[in-house]
Amino acid sequence: MSAVQELFSILLNGLQLGAIFALLGIGLTIILGTMNFLNLAHGALYLIGAYAGMLTMRVVTLRTGILQDYGFTELGLGWGFLAALVIVPTIGFIVGVLMERYVAKPFYKRPHTDQLLVTFGLALVVEELVKQVIGGNTFQSTSPDTLFGLQVSGPIQLPIVGAFPRWRLIIILIAFIVIGLTWLFMEKTDWGMIVKAGTLDSEMVSLLGIRIGRSYALVFGLGAALAAFAGLIGATFETVRPQIGTQRALVPAFLVLVVGGAGSIRGAIVGGVILGTVLAGFQQTFSQWGQIAMYALVALVLVVRPQGVFGSVEVEE
Amino acid sequence: MSDNGTLLAVEDIDAYYGESHILRGLSLEVQPGEICALLGRNGAGKTTTVRSIAGASPPDVRSGTIRFRGRDVTDVPVDDRSIGGIGLVPEERRVFSNLTVAENLRMAEVSRNRSNLIGRNIGEPAETVDVDVIYEAFPRLDERRDQLAGTLSGGEQQMLAIARALRQGPDLLMLDEPYEGLAPQIVNDVEDAIGRINDEGTTILLIEQNAIAAMAISDRCYVIDQGEVVFEGPSEELEADEEIRQRYLGV
Ligand SMILES: Nc1ncnc2c1ncn2[C@@H]1O[C@H](COP(=O)(O)OP(=O)(O)O)[C@@H](O)[C@H]1O
Ligand SMILES: [Mg+2]
Numbered sequence: 001m002s003a004v005q006e007l008f009s010i011l012l013n014g015l016q017l018g019a020i021f022a023l024l025g026i027g028l029t030i031i032l033g034t035m036n037f038l039n040l041a042h043g044a045l046y047l048i049g050a051y052a053g054m055l056t057m058r059v060v061t062l063r064t065g066i067l068q069d070y071g072f073t074e075l076g077l078g079w080g081f082l083a084a085l086v087i088v089p090t091i092g093f094i095v096g097v098l099m100e101r102y103v104a105k106p107f108y109k110r111p112h113t114d115q116l117l118v119t120f121g122l123a124l125v126v127e128e129l130v131k132q133v134i135g136g137n138t139f140q141s142t143s144p145d146t147l148f149g150l151q152v153s154g155p156i157q158l159p160i161v162g163a164f165p166r167w168r169l170i171i172i173l174i175a176f177i178v179i180g181l182t183w184l185f186m187e188k189t190d191w192g193m194i195v196k197a198g199t200l201d202s203e204m205v206s207l208l209g210i211r212i213g214r215s216y217a218l219v220f221g222l223g224a225a226l227a228a229f230a231g232l233i234g235a236t237f238e239t240v241r242p243q244i245g246t247q248r249a250l251v252p253a254f255l256v257l258v259v260g261g262a263g264s265i266r267g268a269i270v271g272g273v274i275l276g277t278v279l280a281g282f283q284q285t286f287s288q289w290g291q292i293a294m295y296a297l298v299a300l301v302l303v304v305r306p307q308g309v310f311g312s313v314e315v316e317e
Numbered sequence: 318m319s320d321n322g323t324l325l326a327v328e329d330i331d332a333y334y335g336e337s338h339i340l341r342g343l344s345l346e347v348q349p350g351e352i353c354a355l356l357g358r359n360g361a362g363k364t365t366t367v368r369s370i371a372g373a374s375p376p377d378v379r380s381g382t383i384r385f386r387g388r389d390v391t392d393v394p395v396d397d398r399s400i401g402g403i404g405l406v407p408e409e410r411r412v413f414s415n416l417t418v419a420e421n422l423r424m425a426e427v428s429r430n431r432s433n434l435i436g437r438n439i440g441e442p443a444e445t446v447d448v449d450v451i452y453e454a455f456p457r458l459d460e461r462r463d464q465l466a467g468t469l470s471g472g473e474q475q476m477l478a479i480a481r482a483l484r485q486g487p488d489l490l491m492l493d494e495p496y497e498g499l500a501p502q503i504v505n506d507v508e509d510a511i512g513r514i515n516d517e518g519t520t521i522l523l524i525e526q527n528a529i530a531a532m533a534i535s536d537r538c539y540v541i542d543q544g545e546v547v548f549e550g551p552s553e554e555l556e557a558d559e560e561i562r563q564r565y566l567g568v
Contacts, residue, residue, distance in 0.1 A: 190427045193420050197413040203373060204411045209399035209428035209485060 008161045010281045016168050018276025019175030023230035024249050025256030025268035026182060027223025033199030033263020034219050037104050038112050040119040043250030044126035045092055045224045049231025050240050051130060052091050056084040057235075058142055065135030075134070081144040081236070085174075088232040089225040096224020100217050123245060131242040143167040143236040171233050178229060179269060182222070186265055195219055199263035227253075255298050261308020271309060323384075324349045324520050325370065325403075325489055330381030332362075332369045332544075339365045339376060340544040347489060352511075352521045354535035354552065356528050356566055362544040363524045364408055367491045370522075371405040372398040386440060386488070400428060402443040404487030408494055410478040414467025418458050421466050421477055422448055425484035443486040454513065455480050472503030479510060483519070490514065491522040496530075508534060528566040532556050540565050 028042050054060060059076035062068040067075060077083070103122055107115045144167075145153045152170050155163040186192035194215050198205050206212045227249065234240075234248060255275055260267025278297055282290035301308065325347040332340035339362050347353045355363050369378050372395035383391045390398055399405075413421050426445050452459035455476050461469065466477055475495055482490055492511065496504045512534065515521050525531035532538060532552045540548035540561060548561045555561065562568050 190423070193416060193423065194427065196415055197420075197424055200413050200415055201411055203395075204407070204413070205424070206394075206396045207371060207373065207399055207405055207407065208425050208481070209396050210424070211396050211428070 005160060005162060006284065009164065010284050011277060012158075012161060012164060012168070012172070013280035013284065014277025015273060016172050016175075016276070017280050018273035019172055019179065020230045020233060020272075021252045021256050021276050022179055022269045022272025023175060023226045023233075024253035025260060025272050026179070026265055027226045028253045028257050029260060029263055029268045030195060030199060030219050030265065031104075031223050032257065034195055034202060035104065035108055035216055036202075037108060038115045038119070039104070039223075040116055040250065041099065041103070041122040041126065042119075042223070042227055042253055043245035043248075044123045045095065045227035045245075046231040046234065046249030047126060047130060047242065047245030048095060049088050049092055049228030050235040050244055051134065051231075052228065053084045053088045053232030053235045054139060054142075054240050056087050057081055057144070060139055062135050063137050065131070066133050068135060081147065084232055089229045092225040092228025092231075093221040095228070096221040097217050099224065100220035104220060105216075123250070127242045127245055136242055139240040141235055141237050141239055167237065171236065175230075175233060178226070182226065183265065183269075185222075191215070191218060252294075255294060257308070258298050259301050259308060261310045264308065264310035267308055267310030322349060323347070324386060325522070326382075326384040327366070327370060328382040328384065330369060330378050330383065332365055332376040332378045334365075334375050334377070338544070340369065340378075342381070343541065343544060343546060344381075345539050345546060345549070347520060347522055348537075349488075349520050350515075350518065351536040352515050352523060352534060354531040354538045355522060355524045355541065356531055356538055356555075357541040358565065358567070359526075361541045361565075363541060364493055365544070366541065367405055367493055367522065367524060368407075370491065371395060371403055373405070373407075388440060396428065399485065399487075400442045401440060402486070402488035404482040404485055404490045406478045406482045406490070406492045406495060408497070410471075410474045412466040412469070412474050412477050412481070414465065417463050417465055418469070418477060419448075419462045421481050422451060422458075422484050425481045443488060446484050446486045448484065451480050451484055454483075454510070472499050472506065475499060475503075475507055476510065479507070479514075483514060487519065489520045489522060491524075493524045494526055495523070496525065496527065504530075528562065528568050 024042065024046060028039060031037055031039050055076040056079055059074050059078045062073055062075055103118060107118055143153060145151065152167055154166055156166040156169060158164050186196060194205060194210055198212055198215055202212050230249065234244065238248065252275065256268055256271040259275060260271030275294055275297065279290050279294050282293040323346050327343060327345045329342050329344050330340055331338065331342060343366060355366060357363050365376050369376055370383060372393060378391065382389055385401065385403060390401070413424065457473055458477055458480055461473065466474065469477060479495065495507055499507065511521060511523070523531060523535060532555055535552045537550065538548065538552050538555045539546055540555065542565050547565055548555060548558070
């Protein structure tokens with residue numbers, strides 16, 4: 001592989017990882033910015049999305065867990081990726097709205113440490129529930145073969161890069177379409193305007209007569225839907241197991257938050273792509289350094305620009 | 318309207334931040350059409366008073382009654398009070414710096430036409446003021462419609478904060494230190510704007526550090542100290558009362 005080829009392939013892989021990081025980061029950052037709420041259960045939404053996605057797309061064989069104990073060895077709808085594309089974000093949205101109502105709301109005025117404890121507890125509960133009910137084993141990822149009659153599996157020959165998995169390219173496309181739609185929603189609708197204003201000064205929003213509580217539910221639902229969507233995508237190219245919520249989602253989402261700055265959607269997108277590219281770059285060259293490089297980058301950002309690249313305020317204690 | 322036509326009546330309220338007791342049995346009234354000034358030293362409780370009236374939290378109002386247009390609004394949430402015609406331009410402007418001027422003004426409008434105020438004891442929602450009327454009154458905002466509010470000068474931000482509140486068509490506009498940090502020339506502009514707003518029928522409750530300027534512009538004054546009213550009366554009376562001025566205002 002030539003250096004240029006390598007570089008472009010790193011960029012593509014970086015975009016793909018970055019898109020998922022950005023999807024996770026957007027939710028976390030708008031929830032923190034708007035409600036000043038730190039949500040460690042954000043990764044659990046990714047986990048829910050991954051399992052819901054897997055079970056919507058296909059039928060899996062259970063090997064352990066309560067359901068299997070009761071004789072359910074086959075689980076899942078087998079409706080394919082397009083159905084999951086509709087169902088999974090919807091589930092995420094509903095879970096997010098419920099979470100806002102029953103978990104987050106009572107903690108809005110409490111210190112961040114209390115919020116961290118309750119949401120971390122929730123994350124553990126969700127992870128454990130999945131483990132107990134569906135089983136603690138690892139499920140292989142599956143991506144669809146065709147979408148709308150077009151082939152989406154196998155390699156595709158790209159200029160410069162050469163052979164690249166077609167599905168990864170499609171993931172990048174879909175993810176950035178969703179990010180773009182989120183962006184449009186925030187920039188072009190009154191709801192988005194209210195949310196943006198709320199990330200800056202939620203009290204002022206209510207002083208203008210707006211029922212900010214409804215925006216809170218919407219923001220939470222939206223952030224959760226994006227995280228679940230990220231989980232669905234993740235399940236098409238990574239293995240699905242109960243620990244992915246924390247390992248594959250929560251940690252990157254927080255790193256994105258630190259790099260991008262609290263409350264900034266633009267920061268989450270750019271931060272996600274930067275982190276994704278750094279990770280992809282190291283994975284491809286010095287693979288064992290990938291995670292460390294990501295943390296090093298975050299440490300660097302914290303030293304040089306504690307408010308994040310696009311943030312205007314530092315995250316309070 | 319209540320029997321005697323009082324627009325706002327604050328009756329014997331006690332307000333707290335956590336356990337610290339800030340307002341102690343404070344009462345005040347604002348009559349329709351007047352400019353009423355709320356004076357007092359730093360930390361006297363002026364901001365706490367207007368926040369209590371607006372329904373912002375904290376503070377926590379634990380006893381007493383707040384009546385607006387004769388209705389008891391003590392338990393009405395902050396957003397509904399705003400819809401009902403109680404406007405507050407809080408300290409430090411608080412424009413949305415990440416939104417454009419036009420969007421900041423739009424924020425004052427999106428909440429309107431809310432039909433679900435029934436049972437909220439706030440009466441008819443206040444009628445919004447057309448945005449063109451606002452731009453006409455604040456030509457400098459007009460020129461900067463698409464500029465991010467964060468890029469405006471301090472004076473322009475203050476104008477925007479006032480314009481945004483006005484957009485809601487409040488019956489009562491409370492202004493918390495609107496001249497703070499503004500250059501003298503700009504202070505005159507803001508003062509003119511407040512005068513015009515009042516001429517057009519909006520009642521004003523003004524908090525002002527500069528007692529002399531406040532007495533000049535207002536019809537009536539309240540002086541508060543340590544969360545209690547220590548003077549109320551026509552502004553001329555306060556101007557004549559050297560003892561009160563010396564003791565509570567230092568002028
Ligand atoms: N958020 C708060 N928490 C606790 N105490 C506060 C808070 N805001 C104001 N106070 C206290 O309440 C008192 C009145 O403050 P404030 O109403 O802001 O005074 P003023 O506006 O007249 O300068 C002061 O002693 C101040 O220290
Ligand atoms: Mg004050």
